[in-house]
Structures are given as C-alpha cells and as structure tokens.
Amino acid sequence: MVSYETQLEIEQAALALVHSSSVAVLTGAGVSAESGVPTFRASDGLWEGHRIEDVATPEGFGRNPGLVWQFYNARRANVATVEPNPAHTFLAQLENLFPNAFTLITQNVDGLHQLAGSKNVLELHGSLRRTRCTVCEEVRDQFLDPLAEMPTCVLCEGLLRPDIVWFGEMLPQEIWRAAVQATTSCEVFLVVGTSAVVHPASGLIRLARGVGAIVVEANLTLTVASDPAEIGIYGPSGQLLPQVMKRLRELKGMT
Ligand code: BV8
Numbered sequence: 001m002v003s004y005e006t007q008l009e010i011e012q013a014a015l016a017l018v019h020s021s022s023v024a025v026l027t028g029a030g031v032s033a034e035s036g037v038p039t040f041r042a043s044d045g046l047w048e049g050h051r052i053e054d055v056a057t058p059e060g061f062g063r064n065p066g067l068v069w070q071f072y073n074a075r076r077a078n079v080a081t082v083e084p085n086p087a088h089t090f091l092a093q094l095e096n097l098f099p100n101a102f103t104l105i106t107q108n109v110d111g112l113h114q115l116a117g118s119k120n121v122l123e124l125h126g127s128l129r130r131t132r133c134t135v136c137e138e139v140r141d142q143f144l145d146p147l148a149e150m151p152t153c154v155l156c157e158g159l160l161r162p163d164i165v166w167f168g169e170m171l172p173q174e175i176w177r178a179a180v181q182a183t184t185s186c187e188v189f190l191v192v193g194t195s196a197v198v199h200p201a202s203g204l205i206r207l208a209r210g211v212g213a214i215v216v217e218a219n220l221t222l223t224v225a226s227d228p229a230e231i232g233i234y235g236p237s238g239q240l241l242p243q244v245m246k247r248l249r250e251l252k253g254m255t
Pocket of ligand 1: 028030031033034039040041108109125164165168171192194196197198200218219221223238
C-alpha cells in the first residue's frame with residue numbers, strides 16, 4: 001500500500017504534468033534496476049570487483065584492454081537477457097502525451113528506453129551496443145551479439161573500444177548541446193533513478209530549476225537532486241511511475 005504522503009506526491013506530479021506543455025527527463029541506472037540491470041553505486045554495484053580507474057577510463061583501457069572488454073562483454077551479455085520495466089514503459093507513454101515536446105536524456109548505456117518505445121532519446125554516455133575503432137574511428141552498431149575478447153575493426157583491423165563515454169572524457173558535443181537545450185526549454189524536468197553525482201549530467205538538474213522548471217524526482221531514496229526537486233516520489237520507480245500515468249490520464253479525461 002502506497003503511503004498517504006507518496007499518494008500526495010503522485011498527485012502533485014500528475015498535476016504538474018497535466019499543466020505542462022513541455023517535458024524533459026534525466027534518467028540513471030535506477031530506472032533499469034527493476035529490469036535486473038545492476039546499478040553503479042549500490043552494494044551489488046557494477047563497480048564492485050572493478051575499480052572505476054581500471055574499467056571506465058581511457059587510461060584503464062590503455063593499460064589493460066582485455067579487462068575492460070571482459071567488463072563490457074559481461075554487461076552486454078546481461079543487458080541481452082533483460083526487458084524494459086514499467087518505469088521505461090511509463091516514459092515511452094509520457095512521450096506520446098507530449099508530441100514534439102518531450103526529450104529523454106539518459107546516462108544509461110543499456111538501450112532499454114528505446115526498446116520500451118521511447119523515440120527522442122539522448123544517450124549522454126554512449127551505448128553498450130556500439131563499438132568505435134581506436135584507429136579509424138568507425139562507429140558500428142554491434143547489437144548485443146557476443147564480441148571477441150579483444151574485438152578488431154572489420155575495416156582496418158584496429159582494436160575496437162566500447163562507444164561509451166568514460167570518466168575524464170568529453171560527452172558528445174551535439175548530444176550535450178541538445179540536452180541543455182531541452183532542459184532550458186522544459187516546464188517539467190523529471191529525474192528518475194540517478195544518484196546525481198556524475199557531472200556534467202547531474203548539472204542539468206540545477207539548470208532546470210534555474211530556468212523555473214518544476215523538478216520532479218523519482219528515486220528509491222533522497223539524493224543530492226532532492227534539494228532542487230519540488231516533488232519527490234520515493235520508492236521503486238517501476239511501481240510508482242505507472243500510478244502517475246494512471247492519475248495523469250484521469251486528469252486528462254482519458255479514462
Ligand atoms: C567530463 C559510462 C571533463 C560508463 C559513465 C565536476 C565535479 C566533480 C567531478 C567532475 C566534475 N566534472 C567532471 C568530473 C569528473 C567525472 C565525474 O563526474 N565524477 C564523479 C564520479 C564525481 N565526470 C567525467 O569524467 C565526465 N567527463 O566531465 O569530462 C572533460 C572536460 C574537458 C576535456 C576533457 C574532459 C564523464 C562522465 C561519464 C562517465 N561515464 N558511464 C559505463 O556506463 O560503463 S557514468 C556512470 O554513472 C553511468 O553512466 C551511470 O548512469 C552514471 C551515473 O550513475 P547513476 O546512473 O546515477 O547510477 P547510480 O548507481 O549512481 O545511482 C542509481 C540511483 O538509482 C540511486 O540513486 C538509487 O537510489 C536509484 N535506484 C535504485 N533502484 C531504483 C532506484 N530509483 C528508482 N527505482 C528503483 N527501483
């Protein structure tokens with residue numbers, strides 16, 4: 001049973017959305033947690049057994065590309081077995097209620113938003129599906145097929161790397177610019193399943209607040225984003241966000 005306080009927050013989130021003409025969303029690993037994709041900073045986090053410096057930095061890849069590919073091949077194999085959960089579905093449904101006025105900005109690299117039907121998705125940190133050649137720079141969609149332990153480029157036989165933004169690397173400029181544009185022009189900014197510690201992605205939250213958007217946080221727990229959030233829905237997003245959709249459709253007279 002959802003607590004009275006959470007029901008109030010769900011009501012407030014639905015009201016904010018029904019009165020809004022444009023929505024932007026920032027998601028993190030928590031939105032995929034109920035699909036069975038491990039998050040980064042939980043006790044069973046992805047980083048356990050692997051130091052960030054060893055598996056998610058260009059220096060780590062330079063030192064031991066085999067270890068990095070072992071880490072990413074394991075994540076590709078995990079994501080190949082999972083399905084989107086109701087939180088992903090909620091975001092795809094929400095996009096349909098805001099045609100041409102909805103942007104989904106994700107830090108995730110699992111592709112589950114697209115699998116759930118989301119269309120306007122900005123992948124700030126790249127994608128597990130894609131590889132990039134370290135020599136000729138060719139980017140290729142490898143889907144989630146198993147790759148060799150040290151995959152090489154079909155064009156030039158150069159060593160491939162995951163097409164993922166590692167720590168210390170710049171975000172893709174066009175995608176970052178589009179994310180800032182969506183954030184500064186939305187009326188509701190929904191933050192789902194992120195600890196909001198990674199920059200510059202987490203900076204979008206205060207940016208949204210700064211331009212007067214209503215910030216709504218959906219997370220298991222309070223985070224550093226909770227301060228700029230006016231509305232907070234705390235609990236499993238796969239269970240609570242569908243209740244926001246149910247209320248939103250009622251308010252729109254759709255049910
Ligand atoms: C750059 C790809 C500079 C890898 C990732 C300013 C201040 C401080 C530090 C910095 C700064 N600027 C730059 C930095 C350094 C660094 C950084 O931010 N470090 C952090 C750790 C302090 N940033 C960078 O290096 C960035 N690059 O700034 O370049 C530059 C400038 C000029 C020239 C050259 C370079 C690049 C950052 C990108 C790193 N790559 N991912 C991969 O995925 O394999 S980041 C990685 O963390 C993932 O993308 C992940 O999504 C992201 C953020 O983590 P979260 O998604 O939030 O996941 P987390 O586990 O932390 O939290 C999960 C949340 O879900 C929790 O809150 C939990 O409560 C909640 N949850 C769990 N279950 C549920 C749930 N919520 C709802 N329902 C549930 N069921």
